[in-house]
Amino acid sequence: MMGYIWSGLMIIGIMTATLSGRLEALNTVFFQSCEEAVLFTIGLAGIMALWSGMMNIAKGAGMIQAFSRAVKPILSYIFPEEKNEETLSLIVMNMVMNMFGAGNSATVFGIKAMKALDKSNHYRKRASSTMCMFLVINMSSVQLIPLTIIKIRNDVGSLDSVDILIPTIIATSVSTLSGIAICKFFERRG
Amino acid sequence: MDILKLISYSIIPSLLTIILVFGLVKKVDIYKLFIEGAKEGIHTAAHIMPYMIAIFVAIAFFNTSGALGILERLFTPICQLIGFPSELLSLLFIKPVSGSGGLAFIKTILDQYGADSYVGRTASVMMGSAETIFYTLAVYFGVTSVKNGRYVLVSGFIAYFAGVAASVIICKYI
Numbered sequence: 001m002m003g004y005i006w007s008g009l010m011i012i013g014i015m016t017a018t019l020s021g022r023l024e025a026l027n028t029v030f031f032q033s034c035e036e037a038v039l040f041t042i043g044l045a046g047i048m049a050l051w052s053g054m055m056n057i058a059k060g061a062g063m064i065q066a067f068s069r070a071v072k073p074i075l076s077y078i079f080p081e082e083k084n085e086e087t088l089s090l091i092v093m094n095m096v097m098n099m100f101g102a103g104n105s106a107t108v109f110g111i112k113a114m115k116a117l118d119k120s121n122h123y124r125k126r127a128s129s130t131m132c133m134f135l136v137i138n139m140s141s142v143q144l145i146p147l148t149i150i151k152i153r154n155d156v157g158s159l160d161s162v163d164i165l166i167p168t169i170i171a172t173s174v175s176t177l178s179g180i181a182i183c184k185f186f187e188r189r190g
Numbered sequence: 191m192d193i194l195k196l197i198s199y200s201i202i203p204s205l206l207t208i209i210l211v212f213g214l215v216k217k218v219d220i221y222k223l224f225i226e227g228a229k230e231g232i233h234t235a236a237h238i239m240p241y242m243i244a245i246f247v248a249i250a251f252f253n254t255s256g257a258l259g260i261l262e263r264l265f266t267p268i269c270q271l272i273g274f275p276s277e278l279l280s281l282l283f284i285k286p287v288s289g290s291g292g293l294a295f296i297k298t299i300l301d302q303y304g305a306d307s308y309v310g311r312t313a314s315v316m317m318g319s320a321e322t323i324f325y326t327l328a329v330y331f332g333v334t335s336v337k338n339g340r341y342v343l344v345s346g347f348i349a350y351f352a353g354v355a356a357s358v359i360i361c362k363y364i
Contacts, residue, residue: 005288006244010248013252013253015257016255016260026251026254030250033247040246042235048231049227049230049235051231053226053231054205054227056227057227059227060220063213100205111329118336124335126338126340127336131342132339135327136345138330139323140350141319146314149318153314156300158300160195163195164315167311167361168314171318171356174319179349182344
C-alpha cells in the first residue's frame with residue numbers, strides 16, 4: 001500500500017508542478033529534501049539512542065518488571081478471557097515499554113504475546129477477542145512522553161517545546177480508552 | 191510559572207533520576223547498560239533513514255508543486271464544518287499509514303506554521319497520541335494464523351479519530 005501512496009505523492013507532485021509552472025522549484029527541492037531527510041534522521045538518532053540507553057538501564061535493573069507487576073491487576077478487566085500468566089506478563093511488558101517510548105522492545109514482547117495468543121486461539125483464522133483488544137491498544141498508542149516530537153519542536157525553534165506533554169498524555173488516554181470501550185462493545189455484541 | 195508547566199518540565203528529569211538511582215541501588219552496570227541500549231537506538235535511526243529519504247522527497251514534491259494546497263482547499267468546507275484545521279489534513283491521512291511519513295509531515299507543518307502556533311501544537315499532540323495503524327496490524331497479525339481480524343481495523347480508526355478530536359479540542363484550551 002505504501003508503494004501506491006509514495007508513488008502517488010511523487011507523480012501527482014510532478015504533474016501539478018508541470019501544470020502550474022513550478023518545475024524549477026521542484027528541481028531545487030529534489031536535492032534539498034534528500035539532504036534534509038538525512039540531517040533530520042541524524043538529528044533524531046541522538047535522542048533515540050539516549051532514550052533506549054536509559055530504558056535498557058531500567059530493564060536491566062528490574063524496574064520495568066516491578067512496574068509491570070504493579071499495573072497487572074488492571075489487566076483482568078481488560079482481558080477477562082486470558083488466564084495464562086505468562087501471556088499476560090508479555091502483554092504488560094509490551095504496554096509498559098510502549099508507555100515509556102521503547103518501541104523496539106515493545107514490539108519484541110508484542111510479537112511474543114501475539115504468538116502465545118495465537119496458540120490459545122488454536123491457530124484459528126478468526127482473531128480472538130483478546131487479540132483484538134491487544135492490537136487496538138497498540139494501535140491507539142499509550143506513549144506517555146513523546147520525546148521525538150519534543151526534539152523536532154526544539155529544532156524548529158519552539159519557545160516551549162515541552163508544552164505539549166500534558167495535552168499529549170490526555171489525548172493518548174482519550175484514544176486508548178475509546179479503543180478499549182469500543183472493543184468491549186464489539187465483544188459483547190459477539 | 192503555572193502548575194501544568196512545572197509538571198511538564200519535571201517529568202523527563204524525574205524519570206531520568208529515578209532510572210539512574212534505581213540502577214545504582216540495584217548495583218547493575220548502568221554505564222554498560224546505557225551504551226548497549228544506545229547502540230540499539232542508533233541502529234533504529236539508521237534503519238529508518240531510507241524510509242525517511244523516500245518520504246521526505248515525496249512530501250517535498252507534493253508540497254512544493256502546490257498539490258497539497260489544492261487538496262487542503264478541496265477539503266476546507268468539510269473541515270470548517272467539523273472544526274478541524276485544514277492545515278493538518280496531510281498529517282491526518284498519512285499517520286495511520288506511515289510513521290516516517292508522519293514525522294516528515296510534522297516537520298513540514300512545524301516549519302511552515304511555527305511550533306507554538308495552534309496548528310503546530312495540535313499537530314504535535316496529534317502525532318504523539320497516535321500509532322501507525324496499518325503497520326501494527328501487519329506486524330502483529332503477520333506472526334499469527336489469523337485471516338479475519340474482525341473489528342480490529344474499525345476500532346483502531348475510531349480510537350484514532352477520538353485521539354485526533356481530543357487533540358484539536360485540548361489544544362484550544364491548554
